[in-house]
Amino acid sequence: MVDDLLDLSQLDAGRVALSRRLTDVVALARTVIEPFAVRDGATLFPIDVEGAVPHLFIDPDRISQILENLLSNAVRHGAPGRPVVVRVRADDARAHITVSNEGAGIPTEDLTRIFARFERGKRARDGAVKGYGLGLFIVHELVTAHGGEIDVESPPKGPTTFTVSLPLESERGARANLL
Ligand SMILES: Nc1ncnc2c1ncn2[C@@H]1O[C@H](COP(=O)(O)OP(=O)(O)OP(=O)(O)O)[C@@H](O)[C@H]1O
Ligand SMILES: [Mg+2]
Numbered sequence: 001m002v003d004d005l006l007d008l009s010q011l012d013a014g015r016v017a018l019s020r021r022l023t024d025v026v027a028l029a030r031t032v033i034e035p036f037a038v039r040d041g042a043t044l045f046p047i048d049v050e051g052a053v054p055h056l057f058i059d060p061d062r063i064s065q066i067l068e069n070l071l072s073n074a075v076r077h078g079a080p081g082r083p084v085v086v087r088v089r090a091d092d093a094r095a096h097i098t099v100s101n102e103g104a105g106i107p108t109e110d111l112t113r114i115f116a117r118f119e120r121g122k123r124a125r126d127g128a129v130k131g132y133g134l135g136l137f138i139v140h141e142l143v144t145a146h147g148g149e150i151d152v153e154s155p156p157k158g159p160t161t162f163t164v165s166l167p168l169e170s171e172r173g174a175r176a177n178l179l
Contacts, residue, residue: 007138016145018059025056026088032067050089057169062142069135070162074101076129094168100161106154115140
């Protein structure tokens, strides 16, 4: 919570200080997943890497924070004991990281609201899982600061899937953009 509030004050000021460096996002994702998989014992966290994923010019701590938030949401709001699947792939322009979980899902009317500050889904408000509705707001701001996008899909009978898309930029291109 304290970390969340520190982040909020930064986000409010419209400045998220990113320390970008060329990063192996697949290795980063494996590192972030590990404590979740161990802590949850029986819960599996398969990571599915499709093809080669180039190194990205990103802030590894911030991208870890994004993944931690999405994984913790998947564990807390998803079906207990069921696998959470992480996928990483790249197309010509962007790398896509998806976190997918089973469970009751997110009602359609909540899908656009949940990225706003202090907004929790109806099911979370009615249920036993505590939270402030800050996680996805912070995630959204951090993804945007990277020039990326976040999407969510939660069809009535299907899994809930969050997708973070980050631009593939050469180190040189990314540095030029920062100037
Ligand atoms: N993986 C998921 N499966 C189902 N519902 C989700 C999932 N992730 C988020 N949600 C819904 O989106 C809402 C907003 O998520 P967010 O992370 O911002 O808040 P929170 O998890 O409730 O609280 P906090 O992150 O501050 O602890 C949640 O309250 C929940 O209703
Ligand atoms: Mg959360």
